[in-house]
Amino acid sequence: MNGKLLYYWITCPDVRRESIAFIILLILLTSLSGCSEERGSPEGSLVIKDALNRKVVIERAPERIVSLAPSVTEILFAVGAGDRVVGVTKYCDYPEEAKERAKVGDITHPDIERILSLSPDLVIAHRLNDIEVIKKLDELGIPVIALEERSLEDVMESIELIGKITGCEENATRIVERMRERIKEINESVQRRGVRVMVVVWHDPVWIAGGETFIDDMIKICGGVNVFEDVRGYQIVGYEKMIAKDPEIIIVMRDDETGEIPYEAIMKDERLSSISAVKNGRVYMIDADILSRPSPRLMDGLEELFKIIQEET
Structure with missing residues (x-):
């Protein structure tokens, strides 16, 4: 998947129940x-x-x-x-x-x-x-x-x-x-750049959107810096890495099945309490469909992402 393998994991319950080993195998097929x-x-x-x-x-x-x-x-x-x-x-x-x-x-x-x-x-x-x-x-x-x-x-x-x-x-x-x-309009409206952002596409275990993904593109357009831009595609990351990256803003994906569970998983985990985004209450939810499906509706997700990042600057 490079940029999008977890798209199906995010939006489809049956796929989320597939084994992580299967997803990892797919990640290897990104060339x-x-x-x-x-x-x-x-x-x-x-x-x-x-x-x-x-x-x-x-x-x-x-x-x-x-x-x-x-x-x-x-x-x-x-x-x-x-x-x-x-x-x-x-x-x-x-x-x-x-x-x-x-x-x-x-x-x-x-x-x-x-x-x-x-x-x-x-x-x-x-x-x-x-x-x-x-x-x-x-x-x-x-x-x-x-x-x-x-x-x-x-x-x-x-x-x-x-x-x-x-x-x-x-x-x-x-x-x-x-x-x-x-x-173009959104990018030209950016008031400040360099805000550290992490996008969590799944919470258990924590999968993040790294570099070479359209989500990474969207973060940059909105004036943010993907703290995991050095990670290719979608990957599992440990708590130590999340703490070390110390994002100022964390975006989690919401769907009808999970509701606020991903949000609460981040906000209520004591191991993550020292992260700036958690400490300052800057963890936000965005509908998974408009942030993970590669369709024209990504522009709706882009606008939501822009509001979050720029409001926090």
Whole structure:
């Protein structure tokens, strides 16, 4: 995952219950590049080099799309291709219309038979989906594209790519332009830089967002310094390291299942009481969906992060 493996751990209960060993194994698989595209043969087709380093040929704009990740579903609806989405995972809960689509299982183990029953002409996956499922669908002649976003730039490239694939390129371009404008406005509004920030994506054990993640990008845009920018991707950190880094602000992610548990885990742990953020009551919660899903809604998370960091300066 480099920047995003824990995205699914954060937002999906079943994935959070997967073993840490499995997550660590995935972290080792971070060297592959994101997607690129080029026009190829036959004339008018689109050749995609995806996050699994596979070349996928899209011969025409898809009419029946299955999404295997909540972020992909959000992007598809955002660019205007929601009416062509016929299947999603059980965690695809935004926008509301997505809840009405047929469910094809969870993220790590989607149901191949259920996917096939929907007769898709394109499946858009994430690099964290079961590789065997992707291989099987490919063998059956169904185009599958795997995405991966390590940075905010990657997120915007995924939006543009999905727009291009679906024939909604103008809408995608407008979304990305708005995102760039919001990023520029927020960054230019920063009054003070250098505030030490730590983002906790899971609390037991403590997983943090390190460098080379879009969360790290967001911290920097808002004038903060990620105290774990020297750590690549998402990693478990011990209390000693947290104390040594002494963040001035700690952000924890909140969802419907955990509620305030992550917040209380940080605030009430005596071992962390000497940390500036804890001592001064500067531990905050942000909705996991707008801080961890690589979709246009990251801009909502960016604005919340900006308010927290700049109010504290």
